[in-house]
Amino acid sequence: MSTDPLRTLLESAFPDATELDVIDRTGGGDHFQVVVTAPSLAGLSLVEQHRRVYEALSTPLADGTIHELRIKTKGAT
C-alpha cells in the first residue's frame, strides 16, 4: 500500500502531531518507518508511545499490509 492510508490513520490518532511522517523504506509498500512527534505523547514511556502507534495502525498490522514497522516517537513539540 502507499503511505497515504497510514498517514491518515496516524493523523486521526494524533491530531496534535507537530511532526508526522510515513516512509516506505524499501519501495515495496510493506516496510514502513513512521515518525510521530506530538504533545499528547509527552510524559509517556517509549513503550506506551509505541503502543499508541501500534493501536493507530492495528488494522494494517493485523491484516499483514504492514510487514515491518519502524517507529520513532517523541513527546515534545
Add this chain to the structure above:
Amino acid sequence: MSYSEKIREVIDGSDVALFMKGTPAFVMCGNSDRALQALRRAGAPVTAVDVLPDPAIRQELTAISGWPTIPQVFVKGELVGGADIVEELEQSGELERTLRERLGDDYGDARSEQTVALAGQA
C-alpha cells in the same frame, strides 16, 4: 506446560529476555539482530527465545505482552520494547542505566548468552 506458562517463566525468570526470530547464533530477521546487537553492546546477559518453531509461541507472547511485533525485550519481567526502543535506549546510554538499576552494577560480569527452546519439550 503450555507455551504461555513457559513464556511467563522465561520473562519472569530471566534478567534479560529476548524473544526473537532465530537464535543469537543464527538470526533470521534484521530487527531481531538490531535488538540483539544493542543488548550485546550494553553487555546484557541475554536469554534468547526463538519464536519461529511454532506460530503459537508468537501469538501467546503477544497475548501476554500486548506488543504486536518481534523482537520483544524484557528486563526483570518488564517489557522494555522492540528493536527501535532498545536501539534508541542503547544509543542514549539509558539501556545501560536501566540494566544497572535493575540487575546491579556488576550485571556485565556474567555476560552470558543462552538460548531457550520452547517447542518440542511439551
